[in-house]
Amino acid sequence: MRSYTIIIFGLLLFASFNLMGQSEFTAEEILQKVDENMSSNSTITESKMVIHGRRNTREVVSKGYAEGNEKAFTEYLAPEREKGTKMLKLEDKLWIYNPSTDRTIQLSGHMLRQSVMGSDLSYEDLMEDRELTDIYNAKIIGEETIDNRKCWLLELNATVDDASYQKRKTWIDQERFVPLKEELYAKSGQLLKQITLKNVEKVDGRWYPKNVNYKDVLKEGEGTDFIVLDIQFNPEIPDYIFNKASLKR
Amino acid sequence: MKLAFQLAYRNLVGAGLRTWLNVGILAFTFIVIIFFNGYLDGWNLQAQRESVKWEYGNGQLRHQDYDPLDPFTLTDAHGKLASAKSENLSPILIRQASLYPEGRMISVLMKGIDGNQQSLSIPTEAFQETDAEIPAVIGQRMAKSNSLKVGDKILLRWRDKNGTFDASEITIVKIFDSDVSSIDLGQIWIPIEKLWEMTELKGHATYFIANEHYQHQEISGWKFFSKEELLKQLKEIIEMKSASSSILYLLLLGIALLAIFDTQVLSIFRRQKEIGTYIALGMTRWQVVKLFTIEGSMYSLMASVLGILIGAPIFWYFASNGIGMPEYVTEEDMGITIAQRIYPAFSFGLLLGTLALVVISATIVSFLPSRKIAKIDPVDALKGKVQ
Numbered sequence: 001m002r003s004y005t006i007i008i009f010g011l012l013l014f015a016s017f018n019l020m021g022q023s024e025f026t027a028e029e030i031l032q033k034v035d036e037n038m039s040s041n042s043t044i045t046e047s048k049m050v051i052h053g054r055r056n057t058r059e060v061v062s063k064g065y066a067e068g069n070e071k072a073f074t075e076y077l078a079p080e081r082e083k084g085t086k087m088l089k090l091e092d093k094l095w096i097y098n099p100s101t102d103r104t105i106q107l108s109g110h111m112l113r114q115s116v117m118g119s120d121l122s123y124e125d126l127m128e129d130r131e132l133t134d135i136y137n138a139k140i141i142g143e144e145t146i147d148n149r150k151c152w153l154l155e156l157n158a159t160v161d162d163a164s165y166q167k168r169k170t171w172i173d174q175e176r177f178v179p180l181k182e183e184l185y186a187k188s189g190q191l192l193k194q195i196t197l198k199n200v201e202k203v204d205g206r207w208y209p210k211n212v213n214y215k216d217v218l219k220e221g222e223g224t225d226f227i228v229l230d231i232q233f234n235p236e237i238p239d240y241i242f243n244k245a246s247l248k249r
Numbered sequence: 250m251k252l253a254f255q256l257a258y259r260n261l262v263g264a265g266l267r268t269w270l271n272v273g274i275l276a277f278t279f280i281v282i283i284f285f286n287g288y289l290d291g292w293n294l295q296a297q298r299e300s301v302k303w304e305y306g307n308g309q310l311r312h313q314d315y316d317p318l319d320p321f322t323l324t325d326a327h328g329k330l331a332s333a334k335s336e337n338l339s340p341i342l343i344r345q346a347s348l349y350p351e352g353r354m355i356s357v358l359m360k361g362i363d364g365n366q367q368s369l370s371i372p373t374e375a376f377q378e379t380d381a382e383i384p385a386v387i388g389q390r391m392a393k394s395n396s397l398k399v400g401d402k403i404l405l406r407w408r409d410k411n412g413t414f415d416a417s418e419i420t421i422v423k424i425f426d427s428d429v430s431s432i433d434l435g436q437i438w439i440p441i442e443k444l445w446e447m448t449e450l451k452g453h454a455t456y457f458i459a460n461e462h463y464q465h466q467e468i469s470g471w472k473f474f475s476k477e478e479l480l481k482q483l484k485e486i487i488e489m490k491s492a493s494s495s496i497l498y499l500l501l502l503g504i505a506l507l508a509i510f511d512t513q514v515l516s517i518f519r520r521q522k523e524i525g526t527y528i529a530l531g532m533t534r535w536q537v538v539k540l541f542t543i544e545g546s547m548y549s550l551m552a553s554v555l556g557i558l559i560g561a562p563i564f565w566y567f568a569s570n571g572i573g574m575p576e577y578v579t580e581e582d583m584g585i586t587i588a589q590r591i592y593p594a595f596s597f598g599l600l601l602g603t604l605a606l607v608v609i610s611a612t613i614v615s616f617l618p619s620r621k622i623a624k625i626d627p628v629d630a631l632k633g634k635v636q
Contacts, residue, residue, distance in 0.1 A: 161411040190416040192406065218404055218416070220352030 027138035027154050033177040035131060037206050040233040042067045048229055051119045052222035060117050061229075069131075071242040082117065086247045094123060097247035104247050119224040120193070120216045124164065132156065135163045146180045147198070149173045165192065176200060176207035191217050204233045253536075257544035260516075261551070268548070271512055275505040275552030275607060280560040282498045282603045287564065287593035288572065289494065293487045294594050295428070296586040297480050303429040305479045306368040306458035310338060310471050315455050320345065323358075327453040328470060337463040339366040340454035342444050346407035348419075348437070350395050358436045359407065361444030368458040371432070372423050376440045381420035383443055388433025392424045399424055405437075410449045417447075428588040483586065502607070505552075506614045513545050513618040524622055525630030534623045541622060545615020549608045564595050 025033070042065075049060040061078040072089040076082040084099035094112065097104045112124040132138070136156035144153050151171040158166050167185040172178070182195040194217050197209035208231065215223030240246055261268045301307075315326035323343050330338070342361040347354050362369075364376040376384050383405070387397060397403070399421055406416040419437065427433055445451045459465070465473045517524070527537050571590030 158413070162413065164408075164412060164414055166413055166415075184414075186406065186414045186416040187409065188415050188417050190404070190406075192414055192416060216354070218347075218349040218352075218406060219354050 027140050027152075028133060030140070030152055030154065030172055030177070031133050031138055034172055034179060035133070037177045038179075038208070039069075042234055042237050044232045044235050044237065045228055046230040048225075048227045049117070049119060050225040050227065051117065052224065053118065054221060058118065060119075065237050065241050067237055067242065073241050073246065088242065088244060088247055090242060095244060095247060102248075104244065120214045120219070120221075121224060121226075125214075132168075135160050136168065141169075143174075144171060146171055146173075149175070149180060151180055173200070173207075178207045178209055180209075193217060194223075203231055206233070253540045253543045254547075256540060257547045260544055261547055264512075264516075267512060268551075271505070271508050271548045272551045272555055274501075274508060275548055275611065276556040276559065278498060278501040278505045279552055279556035279603060279607050280563070281501055282606070283556075283560060283564065283595060283599060284567075284593065285494050285498055286491070286599050286603070287568075287595040288591065289487055289491045290596065290599065291568075291593040292587070292591045293484065295588050295591060296483055296487070299428040299588065300480060300483060300586050301476060302370045303427045304369070304432050305476055306339075307461050307463060308459040308465070308473060308475045309479060310457040310459060310465070310468070310473045312455055313470050313472050320358075323455065327450060327455045329452045330454065330457070330468070330471070334466075334468055335457065337460045338457035339363050339368050339460070340441055340457050342441055342448075342450065342453055343455040344407060344444065344448055344450075346405055346437075348395075349404040349406065350397060350401075353395075355395060356435070357405075359405070359444060360436055360438050361441030362438050364440050364442075366458070368460045370425075370427070371438055372425050373438070373440075375423035379420065379422045381422060383417060383419040383439055383447075384422040385419045385437045385439045386423040386425060387421060387437050388430075389424055389426045390430055390433045391436060392421070394434070397421055397424075407447060409447070415447065429586045431586070502610065506610055509545055509548050509611055510614045510618060512548075513541065513615050516544075517541065517618055517621060521625075521630045521633050524625060525627045525632075528625075528627040529631065534625070538616070538619045538622045541619040542612060542616045545619070546608060546612035548615075549611030552611075553604050553607060564593070567593050568595060 045064045045066070047062055047064065049062070051058045051060065059079070060076060060082055062074050062076045064072060064074040066072040070089075070091045072087075074087045076085040086097040088095045088097075094107045095104050096107060107123055112122065115121065116123055116125075135158055137159045138154050138156045140152050141155045142153040144151050151173055154170045154172060156168040156170065165184040166187040167189070169183040169185070170179050171181040173180055178197065178200050179195075180197050180200075182197075183191055184193040184195070186192050194215045196213040196215070197211070198213070199211040200207050200209045202208075208228070210228040210231075212226040213223050214226065215221075310330075312326045312328050314322050316322045323345055327342060330340075340361075340363060344359050344361075346357050346359045348357045349355075362371060362373055364373045366373055372386055375386055392398065401421045402418045403421070404416060405419045406414060408414055419439065441454075445453065459473075465475075524537055527540070528534060532540075569592075571588075571592040573590050574587055
């Protein structure tokens, strides 16, 4: 009788390990693979931001150049009102050039927390350049299916004091190593923002989500869609692009 | 002298409509001057009283980096004060936050205030009367513009001292009614102990409100603004307003004085024989000048009497019932304290001052044309040949 109990207990333990979805990867390895897939030394992106307001929907088209995590330059191409507006980010500094006033201003402090062109994204969201693994401690807390894709559900808890979000949950596609959904939480555990990534396509041999929806869940509305129209990985970007002089060019 | 007054009175009454027109317009000016100044004095007194009661207390000890006109200073403009130095001071900590009523996002200033403070009229005692996790008191403008009422629970999102987001529900426990929009619109008042806990800024304040016992001594990193300094801007705005409205009544006074001047010139021309007779009967020329000057200044005395008779009930009515201000003026932040009803303050000094202004200016304009009499040849005057 006693030996049966030990065998049954052993089988249950084995089954429960399997059910917990112990993958061959650790959470850190998954994040690293996601980083390898999603980031590159440099990118040139043409994108469309669809801002769903309470009354109307606006579309802003822009072309962005990025090198590493510390250099980024964006030029707005449409609509007419925003055309010619340029943004330059160098390390932790951000400048904006407005063609109607022909002035360049540096954003700092609370101005960085303002919304970008009325969207659900703040300048600070665009500025965040630290790797997730530098800020968060990740662990796999389960498996879920999103859009018929099997995903690992990772919970990320901040290991530094100055992370904007204390906790994140992210759903990573098990085959393509692309996040399909992300939830950002306040210290109190209140869900603040939800990011949904769709339309995952293979670009230059890597999987990349071409449609990202950012939603401030505390606010009514459909959030902001960020649609990648065209993306180039690792192109050569001339140095003069990441220069303050290029704002007025 | 008595004779001069009697003669002047008879002449004025005898002139009929012309006199009453002059007196009428001068009386109107008299009423307008008193009314405008009383209105501005009333506004000034009310605004000062309310600002002290709701916002300034007996002065403010501000963090050296804090600029109330620059919200970007709020992030870093806060600090601690040694407890010995914070005697008779009540701390206020300001942080920026977002409020989400009914799915809308509103940027607000959350102000932490001591629940036991007595320096300001903000009803902080309401914090003690509730068991809400985060109780908040707001002003009626804030409540109206965002359709909030007592008992409402609204989600608030803020950042702690390191910039990490946090969010929780606040409960509106009291809505106060204040004339001072700068402590109302876009602001929520919560217990400072709670705000310290929420932001991890224990003991920090952006500024302190001084009570009447506070004696200021230099404190490094902090700058003290006395009640008078804080009210200076308000006084300057009202003085500027007073100067601009004085143009209107000076114009009115100018018209009235011009009418008196004109009447004087005409009466000297038409009453040449009378002037000649006075001199022939033994009056000196200057006595005649005095007679005509008194006659002219009599307009102002009559206007003052008429002004007081007509104005008194009007002044009394407005001083007791006030003048209602339009909603858009009181409900929006105009950058200056404006009560919903302004009660004009008609002081004795204002009455005497206006009376003196009207009488002296009327006397001067009566005297100016009368000077001509001093040069008149009595024979020509008797013959009516003075041009």
